[in-house]
Amino acid sequence: MSNERKNLTTSWGSPVGDNQNSITAGARGPVLIQDVHLLEKLAHFNRERIPERVVHAKGAGAHGYFQVTNDVSQYTKADFLSEVGKRTPMFIRFSTVAGELGSADTVRDPRGFAVKFYTEEGNYDLVGNNTPVFFIRDAIKFPDFIHTQKRDPQTHLKNPTAVWDFWSLSPESLHQVTILMSDRGIPATFRHMNGYGSHTFKWVNAEGEAVWVKYHFKTEQGIKNLDVKLAEKLAGENPDYHTEDLFNAIEKGDFPKWKLYVQIMPLEDADTYRFDPFDVTKVWSQKDYPLIEVGEMVLDRNPENYFAEVEQATFSPGTLVPGIEPSPDKMLQGRLFAYHDAHRYRVGTNHQMLPINRAKNEVNNYQRDGAMRFDTNGGGSVYYEPNSFSGPAETPENKQSGFAVSGVAESVPYDHHDHYTQAGDLYRLLSEEERTRLVENIVNAMKPVEREDIKLRQIGHFYKADPEYGTRIAEGLGLEVPKEEARS
Template identity: 70%
Template sequence: MTKNYLTTAQGAPVADNQNSLTAGQNGPVLIQDVHLLEKLAHFNRERVPERVVHAKGAGAHGVFKVTNDVSAYTKADFLSEIGKETPVFTRFSTVAGELGSADTLRDPRGFAVKFYTETGNYDIVGNNTPIFFIRDAIKFPDFIHTQKRDPRTHLKNPNAVWDFWSLSPESLHQITILMSDRGIPATYRHMHGYGSHTFLWVNNNDEQFWVKYHFRTNQGVKNLLADVATKIAGENPDYHTEDLYHAIENGDTPSWTLHVQLIPFEEGLEMKELLFDVTKTISQKKYPLIEVGTMTLNRNPENYFAEVEQVTFSPGNFVPGIEASPDKLLQGRLFAYGDAHRYRVGANSSQLPINAPKVAVRNNQKDGAMRMDNGTSSVNYEPNSFNSVKEQAAAKISRYAIEGSIGNYTYDDNYYSQAGDLYRLLPIDEQQRLVENIVASLSQVTYPEIQQRQLLHFYQADEAYGQAVADGLGLTVKNK
């Protein structure tokens, strides 16, 4: 028997991979052909459920290198000294499209980075925009329902999209970005990335700083005009995936410089409705970007399914020195992402090579589907009287006071100022394209009351903004 022989999943040699086991020349096929049954059963299960959001994407391995000393602000080990390098895996994606959708759709792009640090895995799970459409996780399922297919027609539904947006005025800032030139990046390599939420850094002296992450592309920002993007979508729906793969394969390794905005703890609490509202940005004039390090993607995956499809990210994957903020959308994501992975990939998805940390894992989680390492100890509980794993008091998160009555609260109702500021910052030609893109989408809405409601939002952000959209639709802004 040769060494390079075909086996079953249990390692047994396969004698015939061309012909099923049958009762005689003409069959029927025997149920005892376990190799046939195994092949067919596995084939039926070769596709895990696609991600509810961020289904279409591409990824690559790389390295993060610290270029500036930020140890005064965080005790995170992978940021502890200049020159320190940490392996990373980064996944880019569209948000609303299915697995087979086109890369060049007008949609935010996911920008997720897994740092394989010496104190566990740390994930930054953001987008290519610094903000989002909603600011409370309770609205997320409803929002995504409007972006997906109509449950009756199975078609995309512009009425649902704009109905939700017009009834959620906090979405206006993100709509303005989405419908601008930035709504369709030229490639994954030519877009910025953001952590979007506010997080908390803690240093070795237990001093706390609010932090926001900005990955700035070193390739320069480039975008696609709508007509070009539509043309590419028809000719090569995998355009961005192909571009990233070939760039890395040809040695044109893309890189991003990570910067942060740091806000003193008490100062941040004084503007908490701005700081923790993910539909708003924090002034870079008041809190300028501070360089942290460079991320370079230098190696393509060996297998797309094993690495890009099965990789799992969660904003709840923290390491000592980095903690959550009270941002209500972030708080919901801390649960939702891990729960999505347990459903989609399995309870033990953290043991897959692409997700497994580079440091030893010692916990009392046992059993479950696809468990690869269950340990050898009979002690699977804590506290215990034996020399088994113990809690580590030094890893406790920092403290700060909270107070208030239980209730359902919203952030402030300033939905318009930052959207208006953004519109006025755009050059005239970009303003025109922004309006054209909005008109092209909003004109598909068949309910005049939805159009009017949304027009009023644009008008309140900037009168010229609202009037331009109204003119494009051939409408008059009512109740202004």
Template identity: 80%
Template sequence: MSNEKKRMTTASGAPVGDNQNSITAGNRGPTLIQDVHLLEKLAHFNRERVPERVVHAKGAGAHGYFEVTNDLSKYTKADFLSEVGKRTPMFIRFSTVAGELGSADTVRDPRGFAVKFYTEEGNYDLVGNNTPIFFIRDAIKFPDFIHTQKRNPKTHLKDKNAVWDFWSLSPESLHQITYLHGDRGIPATFRHMNGYGSHTFKWVNDKGEAFWVKYHFISEQGVKGLDEDVAGQIAGDNPDYHVEDLYNSIDKGDFPAWKLYVQIMPYEDAKTYRFDPFDVTKVWSQKDYPRIEVGRMVLDRNPENYFAEVEQAAFSPGNFVPGIEASPDKMLQGRLFGYSDAHRYRIGANHQELPINRPVNEVNNNQFDGQMRYSNGSGSVNYEPNSYDTEPKEDPASKISPFEVYGEADSVSYDSDDHYTQAGDLYRLMSADEKDRLIDAFVGHMKPVDKDEIKLRQIEHFYKADPEWGERIAKGLGLSVPEGVK
């Protein structure tokens, strides 16, 4: 091996003669514009940061593998799930949702759980959270929801009035905010939390038979949360606590792992199930659809370069492979566009050519040019169909499996507005101590809200889910449950 030292160069490959002193007119200057190395360094420095993600800005990532442990080929023709023992390389990014790139890890917030499987049929992205549900069920409300979680445009401060005003006017959020204010609302580490696809997806087997499916990643490390006071202290002492924990764990060979399970619903069941199976604010009962083991995910390698691998990692729930398709879930339908479009804005139209996002199989399409493009193919015919019998050509066998649609085109809600049954069930499942902590978290979060109107509206939702719950929140806030609700 050569011991020759690497010579510093400019971006164009020219050697740099002096990296300590700029070229000046004499000892006192001024600096000469001919110092192209200086100009290149300053210009590149000004452009070293890409826009942070609008949501999920702060996060950590790791490489690993997914190994199939159960044959589910009767449900899906997805090749990476085709045989027991098959391993697929993958990359995962964990994140907080509302905070900025420099925010603290140990805040009460959902955690992103985004997995990229580098399959032989293309990249499959499963972009979920550490909760099985979400705050809203229609993507048209997503920008408004996130505006309430971000900073007030006038004060540039976090705004609990906006948070609770929106939630109290959006009762479908009750189920998710109950998870958020419970013991799982502040994970102890990224390793000690479960992950969920949250949405319903469609699996299709090699016979063309379709099934509805939900994903559950269950932590082999167990699920642990942080006490709110401890979390607040850590946020001040070490705001990168979760990022550091994941890196150090893998670095010392303590590789975190998750078992992947799915709930599978026969296609026809969706038409009669007691909850709309495509409403992401609802779960499927595990008594009705027990979890079935699929495989095991292990994280065993840290990134070599955070920016190249974690910051530029681009996930989209629209990245499917044959055998896995979208469902009519309205929130999912909006995300199919929104995520890829965010990456096109943030890191460019050719973001999928970056090494961390590049599929392991060959990419063939007629997308040409754009910023940072470096592979435009070798042919001159970049359209299809054409008279020159050139490739690539469409593959009819890869068309989606059809599903029925109903009704008239209109702006409509889901059929059911029962936002209280599952949230109330979740409350009643909690132990007495868990309920106490939940009440304390809600009361502490709601006290700063300056309008009793907003508090009372939210108390109504708690009361409708469980009268005891509503009464306890009202008492904690020094208010009474509105008479018209009892």
């Protein structure tokens, strides 16, 4: 920071002669409306907060770079992945999901893991979580799900009954609920957790050949989680614990690192795999589709200003580059619209022009005007397309690849309804100590639920995943497994 003193000015650049005293009619007279500096300060102060994110409101961010360590050009033509050793600047935002902007970092909640790559072909956003699956698999259920995670409209308190009522009526949530209630539900820090793209995406190579892909960021710091009691203590004593830890680690040169791996599935396997590969509540077995190393992400620079870089950062799974495309994942398809739309509302229609979001390569299009347009607004250049004045033109080689679709246009669920196998497999992978903590966490979370039928319905789901799983939770709640489940 420079020690040279600069002149204080108004927002329009005029020097300020007195920043300590308002202009008044005499020593005791009322304040005059002609004190435009006072009015500007108060009016700007009233507008300093943009709306917080509906989800992922509380977060921390950092700059860094991504470097390719393995040749994956046979799978994708994405330029930033084109050669070993290539470095791409990037920005990441970690977050909780349900809490407000001032909420505690150490609550039991999934963590957002949103990465923006500033590639030479435009920005690429990978907007995932620290878990490989999600609670629901169709975007039409997302507003209802998030309502249950937010505050009750009457009491303005969190509502466990709503949470478990929704989950018990949405059995596809069981896999993610099991992860959330396990030790992984409270990471020790942002540095000590993995990140996942969660959804299935499509990679396309230079020959137009396509594969399905899933992303895995593996922390090189090792996975560490917080004990429940310590997490509660930190939530009260240092609610910004994760934010502080990330900033301090980078500040002292202890740069966090993650290795990026992908799973690759041939297109034709999607029709025969034992789980629907586009269902975000399911994982692909790494025995079937092993992890392939891609590169390393390193965070080496803290933001200079939180609001300008972290709060105004906008991410969307629809921010794509040539060689990376969406899949038919229904949850992803909804997010392709919702995220861009949220940013247009929250930050403004020109949010992509802000320094933290602006692409490093030249942006050429016919979008004009809108609030806070702070560049030349296209000047006097041609403002429509097609045109005869050599304006920016499409590049047919960058058209997205196609994939076959069939069927009747109607509201239909995924074909696969096995919501229990993967959750049960995860339970059985846990050690006895981990199972005990999982059961204890679920029991404590369900005790405040006001209706017994909701508890019993959810116990039935746990029992279907693994009889021991359901029985132990039932016992912890002083209930019995529903007879119809016990007989099955």
